[in-house]
Amino acid sequence: MFKKRQILWSVGLGLFLLFSLVIINNEAIQGVVHQGPEIYEQIKLLSEVFTMIRDNYVEPVDAKKLIYGACEGMVSKLDPFSQFMDPAAHEMMKSETEGEFGGLGIRIAIREGILTVVTPLPRTPAYELGILPGDKIMKIEGKDTKDITISDAVKLLRGKPGTKVVISILREGARDLLDFTMTRAVIKIESVPNSEMLTDKIGYIELSEFSKDTSQELDKAWKKLEKQGMESLILDLRYNPGGLLTTAVEICKNFIGDRKLIVYTRGRTEEQVIKFFAENRAKHEKIPLVILVNKGSASGSEIVAGCIQDWKRGIILGEKTFGKASVQSLMPLSDGSGLRLTTAKYYTPSGRSIHDVGITPDIVVEVAAETMAKLMKQREKIYGLPEEAEKEREKEKEKIKDPQIERAKEILVAQQRFSDTEKGVEEILEGAEEGAEEEKEK
Numbered sequence: 152m153f154k155k156r157q158i159l160w161s162v163g164l165g166l167f168l169l170f171s172l173v174i175i176n177n178e179a180i181q182g183v184v185h186q187g188p189e190i191y192e193q194i195k196l197l198s199e200v201f202t203m204i205r206d207n208y209v210e211p212v213d214a215k216k217l218i219y220g221a222c223e224g225m226v227s228k229l230d231p232f233s234q235f236m237d238p239a240a241h242e243m244m245k246s247e248t249e250g251e252f253g254g255l256g257i258r259i260a261i262r263e264g265i266l267t268v269v270t271p272l273p274r275t276p277a278y279e280l281g282i283l284p285g286d287k288i289m290k291i292e293g294k295d296t297k298d299i300t301i302s303d304a305v306k307l308l309r310g311k312p313g314t315k316v317v318i319s320i321l322r323e324g325a326r327d328l329l330d331f332t333m334t335r336a337v338i339k340i341e342s343v344p345n346s347e348m349l350t351d352k353i354g355y356i357e358l359s360e361f362s363k364d365t366s367q368e369l370d371k372a373w374k375k376l377e378k379q380g381m382e383s384l385i386l387d388l389r390y391n392p393g394g395l396l397t398t399a400v401e402i403c404k405n406f407i408g409d410r411k412l413i414v415y416t417r418g419r420t421e422e423q424v425i426k427f428f429a430e431n432r433a434k435h436e437k438i439p440l441v442i443l444v445n446k447g448s449a450s451g452s453e454i455v456a457g458c459i460q461d462w463k464r465g466i467i468l469g470e471k472t473f474g475k476a477s478v479q480s481l482m483p484l485s486d487g488s489g490l491r492l493t494t495a496k497y498y499t500p501s502g503r504s505i506h507d508v509g510i511t512p513d514i515v516v517e518v519a520a521e522t523m524a525k526l527m528k529q530r531e532k533i534y535g536l537p538e539e540a541e542k543e544r545e546k547e548k549e550k551i552k553d554p555q556i557e558r559a560k561e562i563l564v565a566q567q568r569f570s571d572t573e574k575g576v577e578e579i580l581e582g583a584e585e586g587a588e589e590e591k592e593k
Contacts, residue, residue, distance in 0.1 A: 201214075201217055201218075201221070204217060219488070222488075223235045226490065229493065230493055232475065233479065233492050233493050235488070235491075236488055236489045238488050240488075241483070241484075241488055242487075243305070243309065244481065244489065244491065245481065245489075253310050253312040253313075253335040253337060254275075254308060254310075255308055255316070255318075255335060255336075256271055256336070256338050257270070257308075258270050259288070259301065260301070261300075265289075266287065266288040266296045266299055267285065267287050267288070268283065268286040268287075268288065268320075272338070275336065276334055276335065280331055282320070282331065283322065285322075287320065288304070288318050288320060289319050289321050289328055290318065290319035291304065291307045291318050293319075311335065312335050312337050313334065313335065313336075314335050315332055315333065315334050315335070317331070318330075319331075339364070341368070342364060342368045343356060343357065343365070343369060344357055344359050345357040345387075348379050348381065349385065352380060352567065353381070353560055353563050354377075354379075354381035354384045355556070356369065356372050356373070356386055358388055358402070358452075359390075359391055361391070361394030361395050361399050361402070361452075362395060362398065363398065365398050366401045369405070373435070382438070382439070382567065383439035383440070383441075383566065383567065384440050385441050385556060385560070385563070386442045386443070387442075387556075388443060388452040388455060388456065389443050389444060389445045389469065390445065391448055391449075391451070392449050392452075393450025393453075395451065396451065396454070396478060396497070397427075399414075399451035399455055400413050400454070403458045403459070404430055404433060404434070405433060406433055406435060406436065406459060406464050407433055407436075407459070408430060409432075410428050410429055410431060411428065411462060412426060412427070412428055413428060413429055414454050414457070414458060414497050415497065416495040416496065416497045416498075417496060417497075417498065418478075418494050418495035423494060425495075439563055439566045439570075440459070440464065441465060441466045441468050441559040441562055441563060442456055442468070443468055443469045443559060444468075445469045445470040445472070445555075446470055446472065446509075448469075448473060448510075449475040450473075450476075453472050453475065453509070454497065454499075456510050457505060458499060460513065461500040461501045461503070466513050466562060467510065468514045468516055468558060468562070469512050469515070469516055470515065471509045471511050471515075472509040473509060474505055474508050475506065476504055476505045476506035477495070477496050478495040478497055479491050479492060479494070514562070516554055516558050518555060522551065522554075525551055526551065529550070529551065
């Protein structure tokens with residue numbers, strides 16, 4: 152009787168899985184039919200394992216948990232970048248890609264084993280309610296945060312804009328926990344965290360990611376620096392993990408024109424061969440340019456660096472990049488979960504595939520990990536500190552120079568001097584020719 156019931160369950164689940172494929176995607180079932188009886192046997196094996204676990208495991212199990220686990224296992228066999236996401240993770244992925252989400256507006260970290268506020272962000276619920284840098288988040292919705300991971304904390308803190316969440320804070324000098332009931336709001340992720348003039352002529356812009364608003368943020372920063380006299384630019388893509396392929400293409404269009412090829416993708420089918428071209432004229436086609444990269448520069452950052460390098464439009468400086476040249480498509484599933492699946496690889500204009508290889512800079516300038524950590528801490532923006540604490544923090548900062556930025560500045564200064572010399576020589580030659588003409592006329 153047990154065996155008969157088990158067989159019926161296996162067959163039923165197998166039919167359910169096949170029927171699900173039909174509902175979700177007709178192409179999927181066509182693929183099953185095309186591969187013949189072999190695939191049916193494999194799906195049967197999956198259903199047998201599910202049934203045996205459900206009926207015989209020592210404790211009752213959640214069927215959905217098993218199905219999700221099977222999906223995660225399947226996708227994990229593909230590559231490090233493909234991912235099955237439950238509905239909550241899928242929603243979070245969409246919000247991050249779009250550059251905004253429902254949250255509180257705080258940067259958090261684990262410090263000495265405790266979930267700690269690094270800084271509240273300006274014009275956010277956390278900032279307006281007076282959350283301070285260094286505040287320790289001991290509870291979220293009454294749940295102890297001991298041993299919590301950053302990703303789990305983010306899941307609890309984020310949510311639909313307008314909903315509330317209670318966090319319990321331990322503040323330095325206070326004996327009791329402080330409870331804050333906070334209303335989540337749309338938090339915009341800043342793509343351009345830093346933009347400034349490094350000299351009277353050299354501008355600096357840092358891009359932290361490629362989201363849907365990055366191009367507009369870059370334009371805004373550019374106009375600000377242009378008004379301050381920018382004649383050359385250092386574009387910092389260090390630790391930029393990428394983002395939207397189309398946004399990376401838009402960034403390239405600032406510097407590359409003449410309808411030149413920027414990047415192309417290639418997958419298993421002809422439809423996945425997609426070429427992206429520049430416009431007739433670039434916005435900033437002549438400004439001297441140095442792009443900073445390192446091992447944290449990936450995907451979209453490598454598209455920009457590879458394009459600029461192939462067309463010799465600027466100088467790539469720093470350390471070898473990460474080497475992620477694959478395109479992930481976000482595919483929604485029927486229950487709200489999603490699939491982040493590698494569907495193509497991209498290639499630079501010259502046809503280079505940099506997947507697992509990375510981009511080697513034109514000029515290699517390596518920075519020790521300890522130095523880079525100090526530099527990142529030095530550049531970190533902290534908001535909401537009292538004036539005295541801010542002054543104290545500035546005093547305590549270990550002022551060190553960034554070797555990669557310093558080298559980039561040297562290059563741009565040399566280019567400017569050479570350009571000025573070239574102009575001077577041209578003027579002298581023009582003057583000499585005019586003088587010779589005048590002598591002939593005499």
